[in-house]
Amino acid sequence: MISLLPILSKTMEHVALARMIVLAPNCLSSLQFACRKGYSPLDAVHLILEKVHKASNNKLYSSALFLDVQGAFNKVLDQRLAEIMTTNDFSPYLVDSVQSYLSDRSV
16 A cells, blocks of 8 residues: 555554554455455466466467556545445444544555
8 A cells, every 4th residue: 555644643543553454354355465464466467367377278268458447445435435344344443443544545
């Protein structure tokens, strides 16, 4: 997670992420490699290579699209995120903290 926030905010992001992963481990896709313990960018590369080799062995073509969405975190729909967190039984204090953190943000 890359951001232009002070160190304290960065630390809070990591603490919140750690809590969210414990509280709702099924919210992350199995293809999510970033910010997951035991996964690294190399795991993502290995998965891509495996799929390319499998396609090649079956005489199929493969292609990939890589996106680097700058400022994606700043585009989070905070109300929708709060709904998802509430639906997944996150503690109200955590939902409020995330909403507070995301409100009135600007780049």
